[in-house]
Amino acid sequence: MSAMVIFDRAAVIRHRDRAAPRLARLRPVLDDLAARVLDRLDDTGRSFATALDVGGRGVVAPLLRARGLAVVSTDLSPAMASACGGLAVAADEEALPFGTGRFDLIVAHLALHWVNDLPGALIQLRRSLKPEGLFLASLPLLGTLDELRTALIEAEAALTGGASPRVSPFPDLADCAALLGRAGFALPIAEREVIDFDYADPAALLRDLRDAGETNATIARSRRTVPRLLFPMALAALSPAGRLRTRLHLGVLTGWGS
Incomplete structure (x- = not known):
């Protein structure tokens, strides 16, 4: 699995760099998603000092600092790292620059689904945890944006006779739990939350994905000019009544250092 190269990491950096100045527009949604994940901290009955x-995306770090933690932020994108405020560094999740046992809390919120070597990244994150430190992560799961994926494939096939991947592949919940165990985390837990988004303007879904830095970065994506009718045709198929509902299957992962 670690040998597979699915994502163009240089494209991920470009997309997140471009998205960083637009994050304020999405702040209510980003705040809500981060709060859902960080609520797990209250259930642990533990206190943390270094995170x-x-x-x-500039949302998690302030929430952690508000809890009294000393926070270091990192992002593959320099611009996105800067958006976090405080002490921040641009770094690759697949090659973290931190020593062993450096933090007693690590939060990777909506950050690991563009990683090629997810098992290797999880091992590095576990090594950066102090013994009995907590790892808390979230990422989109299989089922997320399924309707958009299908509509784009069908529209592109109708327009060109073929189709290329335009929505990222997502992991299954059971795979996430297994990967935590393989990476050496104690008491691994993987949970699913299903969150619906309702759009009066279907095109707003594509704008939100762009402004969150979630534009397609698969290696297998087409580099050709997108057919002009592709997205209007796909969105029309998704929203015959003029509204669009899509679903985020959010996986929330917890594991403890050992």
Whole structure:
């Protein structure tokens, strides 16, 4: 699995760099998603002092600092790292620059689904945890944006006779739990939350994905000019009544250092 190269990491950096100045427009949604994940901290009955925020889009770090933690933020994108405020560094999740046992809390919120070597990244994150430190992560699961994926494939096939991947592949919940165990985390737990988004303007879904830095970055994506009718045709198929509902299957992962 670690040998597979699915994502163009240079494209991920470009997309997140471009998205960083637009994050304020999405702040209510980003705040809500981060709060859903960080609520797990209250259930642990533990206190934490030093935290690593991985890819938190400028939302997670302030929430952790408000809890009294000393926070270091990191992101693959320099611009996105800067958006976190405080102590921040641009770094690759697949090659973290931190020593062993550096943090007693690591939060990787919506940050690991563009990683090629997810098992390797999880091992590095576990090594950066102090013994009995907590790892808390979230990422989109299989089922997310399924309707958009299908509509784009069908529209492109009708327009061109073929189709290329335009929505990222997502992992299954059971795979996430297994990967936590393989990476050496104790008491691994993987949970699913299903969150619906309702759009009066179907095109707003594509704008939100762009402004969150979630534009397609698969290696297998087409580099050709997108057919002019592709997205209007796909969105029309998704929203015959003029409204669009889509679903985020959010996986929330927890594991403890050992």
